[in-house]
Amino acid sequence: MKRTLHSEDICVSCGGYVPEGRQVCSSCEEASRRSADRTPDGIIRKHRAAIVRSAKSAPAALINTHTIYELTASALALRLLEACRTETQTPGHRNQLIQAIAATRVLVERLAIVHCSGEQDADAYRFHLERAARNIAPIKDGRHGW
Numbered sequence: 001m002k003r004t005l006h007s008e009d010i011c012v013s014c015g016g017y018v019p020e021g022r023q024v025c026s027s028c029e030e031a032s033r034r035s036a037d038r039t040p041d042g043i044i045r046k047h048r049a050a051i052v053r054s055a056k057s058a059p060a061a062l063i064n065t066h067t068i069y070e071l072t073a074s075a076l077a078l079r080l081l082e083a084c085r086t087e088t089q090t091p092g093h094r095n096q097l098i099q100a101i102a103a104t105r106v107l108v109e110r111l112a113i114v115h116c117s118g119e120q121d122a123d124a125y126r127f128h129l130e131r132a133a134r135n136i137a138p139i140k141d142g143r144h145g146w
Contacts, residue, residue, distance in 0.1 A: 011023070011024055011025035011028055011049075016028075016052070027045075027048065028048070028049050040105070044105070044106070044109060047106075048109075051106060051109050051110050051113065052113055054110055055110045055111075055113035055114045056113075060114050060115065063110065063111070063114050064111075064114075067107050067110065067111055070103070070107055071104065071107055074099075074100045074103040074104055074107075075100055076097075076100040076101060076103075076104045079093075079096055079097040079100045080097065082097075083097055112125060
């Protein structure tokens with residue numbers, strides 16, 4: 001039997017389920033404790049509640065459209081192309097590439113929240129994530145594999 005969530009069962013930070021008598025879910029509570037975790041995963045955890053709120057702020061179709069715009073604005077592909085073409089990268093170019101990578105990671109996290117909210121979708125996402133991570137081949141020479 002499916003349980004109906006009431007307003008007191010919802011995390012004030014991310015909107016997820018919380019046990020009775022609490023206001024914040026365990027994920028958000030854990031993220032707030034690890035504020036000193038400066039790894040990329042730690043930073044994503046720290047700001048996960050804001051990313052979840054952003055993902056739940058509009059219908060999926062609008063999030064998709066907005067994400068396409070934001071990915072285009074971050075210009076990750078263009079920054080990578082510039083990195084490949086220039087033999088000596090200036091600190092400014094390198095910083096722009098890093099900024100585009102970081103923006104893309106947050107956008108992908110938001111898309112995962114939007115499209116993998118159901119248990120079956122989350123399982124499929126984890127399966128494909130594991131598969132993609134396992135299938136990354138080392139790049140041995142300059143030839144393209146496409």
